[in-house]
Amino acid sequence: MHIHNLSEKNSILNSFIAEMRDVTVQKDRMRFRRNIERIGEILGYELSKSLHYNTKAVKTPLGTCNIHLLNNDIVLCSILRAGVPLHNGLLNYFDDAENAFISAYRHHKEQPETFEIVVEYLACPSLENKTLILADPMLATGQSMLATYEALKPFGTPKEVHLVSVIGAQKGVDFIESNFSKNTHLWIATIDQTLNSKGYIVPGLGDAGDLAFGEKLQH
Template sequence: MQIHNLSKENSVLNQFIAEIRDVSVQTDSMRFRRNIERIGEVLGYEISKTLDFETKTITTPLATIEATVPKNDVVLCSILRAGVPLHNGLLNYFDQSENAFISAYRHHKDNPESFEIVVEYLACPDLTGKTLILADPMLATGQSLVATFKALEPFGTPKSIHIAAVIGAEAGVDFLENNLPKDTTLWIAALDKTLNSKGYIVPGLGDAGDLAFGEKLQH
């Protein structure tokens, strides 16, 4: 798997990451969502450099000109609910893309420190020969992304697979490398070293879904 860790270079992305981590800023859920969206825009811009392009003739009010533009074969797939702001950021840049949504969540049984990934809702177009971008803000254990990929397999084989994540843990990256196709590309804004006993990223930022949309009741 090819990994692009954008935090290795200084950019305005660092400010967005700092704010979503900061407990004094996290109280503003609207700003949290907007920062995740802006990070999605940065990731989308970087991903766009690797896509297939084609030349089109554009007519201006004064003349015609040849323009090189991306081919429209992108499918954005986000994991509900935390992935919605990230999806919106990517969609701002890939506004002509097709879209897929899936619910994949941690189901805790008797032990709060163990869980299984449950996939319930899925809406997806045909993926055959297309560019698939899987968006999930928190790449912790990597199990949700792998479960999502397996759930998408009946919809066809994409020509390329990109993962867009905000913050990840090294253990999650290792899990993806062992369980996704070798030509998958990961685009991540920041990479942390540790997972705690509950499978949360440390230092991370907490629960992205709760910070974006409010605390949820477990079932």
């Protein structure tokens, strides 16, 4: 797997991540969502450098200019609900992309430390020979990302796969590296080293879905 960890080089991205982590700033839901969106835009820009381009002649008022334009059929798939702001950030840049949405959540068993990933809602176009961008802001154990990818397989075989996350744990990164093709790309803003006993990233930032949209009732 090709891992692109943007935190390895300092940039303005650090400011957005800091605000998302900061307990005094993250209480502002609108700003939290906007920071995820902005990080999605940055990740999308970096990802775009690895895609394929064709030359097109564009007529200007004073002449003709040859420009290299994107030549990928992109399907952008996000995991509900925390993935919505990240999806919007990516869509701001890949505005011609087709879109897919899937719900994948942790169903905790009798022990709080154990859970399974449940996939319910899924809407997806054909993925056959297309570029799949699979987005989930939090890459903790990696199980949600893998369960989502498995659920998408009946829709066709993508030409290439790009995974996009904001914050990951090293254990989750290792897990998807072991379970995805070596040609898969992971684009991630930063990687933390630890998961707690419940499978949450430490120091992380908390529950991204709750911070973006409000706390949910558990069932």
